[in-house]
Amino acid sequence: MTKKNNNYINNSIWILAEKASRIISGILVGVLVARFLGKEQFGIISYALSVLSIFTVFSTLGLDGIVVRELITEKKKKYDIIGTTFWLRFIGSFLVVIASTYYSFMRDPSDRTWIVFLVSIAVVFQSFSVIDFYFQSEVKGKFNAITQIVTLIISAIVKLVLIYLEAPLSWFASMVMLEAILTAINQLVFYKQNQQEVSQWKFSLSEAKRLLSHSWPIIISAFMQMIYQQADKILIARYLQDMGMVGQYSAATRISEASFFIPVALSAALFPGIINNRENKPLQLKRLTQIYSLMIWSALFISIGGYLLGDWVIGFLYKDGFPLAPEIFKIHIWITIPVFFGTAWGSWLLALNKQKLITIYQVLVLIFILALEMYMIPKYGIKGAAYSVVFSYLLSLLAIIFVYKPKESAMLFISALNPKNLFDVYKYWKEMKSLKE
Secondary structure (H helix, E strand, C coil): CHHHHHHHHHHHHHHHHHHHHHHHHHHHHHHHHHHHHHHHHHHHHHHHHHHHHHHCHHHHCCCHHHHHHHHHHCHHHHHHHHHHHHHHHHHHHHHHHHHHHHHHHHHCCHHHHHHHHHHHCHHHHHHHHHHHHHHHHCCCHHHHHHHHHHHHHHHHHHHHHHHHHCCCHHHHHHHHHHHHHHHHHHHHHHHHHCCCCHHHCCCCHHHHHHHHHHHHHHHHHHHHHHHHHHHHHHHHHHHHCCHHHHHHHHHHHHHHCHHHHHHHHHHHHHHHHHHHCCCCHHHHHHHHHHHHHHHHHHHHHHHHHHHHHHHHHHHHHHCCCCCCHHHHHHHHHHHHHHHHHHHHHHHHHHHCCCHHHHHHHHHHHHHHHHHHHHHHHHHHHHHHHHHHHHHHHHHHHHHHHHHCCHHHHHHHHHHHCCCHHHHHHHHHHHHHHHHHC
16 A cells, blocks of 8 residues: 555656646747747647647547546456557547648638648647556556656757747647657657557457447537637637737746646546545545645645736746737636646546536536637737636636535535645655655
């Protein structure tokens, strides 16, 4: 048991290290790329990535969390699960390329459609991310972390070279594909080093039907989630007809969303442990409360700090090239609180196999956020988009508490507000560290 606990802690550290490296690279190198491209070209590539994100669900198929769960509970079928998931994602990736390119072809100039096509090719190579699911289920996050860090270093160097060479926009768009290829190669190398072979993967039609029967609510939910997460940039482009505005909005939200790796990394690292504690309900709820507390207090710290320092931080990063970005950042930063808590809540419902509840929740948020954005963007511009997102996400926080077992959820939320939980988590971490030594 001690070894397992140590594995969960080490797994969390590795995943956080990888995500932190991604954010540091994204801020340092990403800002340099944005400043080089300028607000209009940066707006084009941001728009392309938003279009791609909406259609990516037809490749991921809502299987990410489900596959990790199944690999934990059905170890004897791991090759069937991994192989089936890979082929489902691989086939779906071509649908993503076709759908995203066709969407842009019907609405955008040809040069913009070309950028959408270039970034969409990356999804084909992302099919190999099933290897990451295997490492998550085995609590071996360090392998994926190393993979991503190596990819980030190479990608950062190439981007700096492109800036030096004053390369055209299409070259920067192609970097999305290059990063996916490098990640896939590294994942395959580590998979083989762990005495695993891709040749052992098997496609099973019955397994495909079983996985999809669990994931279809997540597919719908993820599709709706991508729409309301990416609709702001797409609607700005549609209503304002100004890619420079898309660029300024994206520059601000890229920084305000930089911390979103924290809840994703913690959930990926810690929820396998919560699932394994399913026979001990009190301990399971105690660990869940501690995760909620980590999410809430870290989000509060980030939101308040971002608001107070927003003008200086954004001004320092982007200089005078994105004059509206600081104000957008100071508005948008407040979504951190519901996003952090919502990520943990969604992982908890997924662990309970309550995918349908996540779908119902997403429908409500989607309706609200689209209605607000369609009203506020034409009237208030990109500030209207930022306010729409914040209001919608705060509403979602209330919905989270009352959608499933409202009494239990409210009690968990209130308990998580107690900062004592943070000291308990630290104490637990110190105990596990001393036991390891």
